[in-house]
Amino acid sequence: GESVGLHLPTLSVQEGDNSIINCAYSNSASDYFIWYKQESGKGPQFIIDIRSNMDKRQGQRVTVLLNKTVKHLSLQIAATQPGDSAVYFCAERDGGNQFYFGTGTSLTVIP
Amino acid sequence: EAQVTQNPRYLITVTGKKLTVTCSQNMNHEYMSWYRQDPGLGLRQIYYSMNVEVTDKGDVPEGYKVSRKEKRNFPLILESPSPNQTSLYFCATHGRSGGVIDTQYFGPGTRLTVL
Numbered sequence: 001g002e003s004v005g006l007h008l009p010t011l012s013v014q015e016g017d018n019s020i021i022n023c024a025y026s027n028s029a030s031d032y033f034i035w036y037k038q039e040s041g042k043g044p045q046f047i048i049d050i051r052s053n054m055d056k057r058q059g060q061r062v063t064v065l066l067n068k069t070v071k072h073l074s075l076q077i078a079a080t081q082p083g084d085s086a087v088y089f090c091a092e093r094d095g096g097n098q099f100y101f102g103t104g105t106s107l108t109v110i111p
Numbered sequence: 112e113a114q115v116t117q118n119p120r121y122l123i124t125v126t127g128k129k130l131t132v133t134c135s136q137n138m139n140h141e142y143m144s145w146y147r148q149d150p151g152l153g154l155r156q157i158y159y160s161m162n163v164e165v166t167d168k169g170d171v172p173e174g175y176k177v178s179r180k181e182k183r184n185f186p187l188i189l190e191s192p193s194p195n196q197t198s199l200y201f202c203a204t205h206g207r208s209g210g211v212i213d214t215q216y217f218g219p220g221t222r223l224t225v226l
Binding site: 034041042043044045046049089091097098099100101102103104 | 115142144146151152153154155156159161167169170201214215216217218219220
């Protein structure tokens with residue numbers, strides 16, 4: 001089966017610092033990856049995605065890096081704000097029609 | 112506004128009493144799916160549907176049924192709920208780009224407790 005994991009279950013950062021959240025995956029056939037943000041009591045919210053033919057993709061204050069060699073995915077949040085406090089998790093598509101999700105990293109931004 | 116709606120949002124029921132959680136989307140997406148979210152386990156796919164009248168099992172389909180009679184609706188049915196189905200359930204719909212599914216949009220979740 002799929003194995004999508006996160007290196008750290010919790011992360012605390014000072015407001016204004018950059019945050020890096022990591023994710024490892026096991027399926028070399030995975031071809032599409034998504035990062036989600038989930039706030040308490042809400043559904044997962046799409047942040048940014050990347051396809052396997054790319055190494056890096058940037059959005060507004062967020063960057064996703066994909067290292068297919070070591071099957072590693074990271075989410076970088078620039079100038080972290082209190083509103084960024086949430087659980088972040090990655091998802092991979094298995095090359096077909098199914099998605100597999102990591103368990104999440106809880107990000108806490110300290111004012 | 113693109114929306115995925117689920118009803119009910121909260122439900123407490125008893126073992127064996129059939130229930131249905133509805134899911135509706137207004138994005139005209141073909142692909143829809145149901146997930147359950149449990150502490151320490153992340154989101155796990157229950158069932159998915161590639162189109163009307165086309166459904167497939169995900170990773171944890173036991174104890175669940177689905178139907179897809181029309182594109183916008185994808186109800187999740189628990190014929191005989193058991194306490195191990197106590198969980199937070201999410202419906203999702205998926206966009207399609209270049210013939211493959213990609214971005215997922217999630218509903219707000221349904222918190223189910225089976226006593």
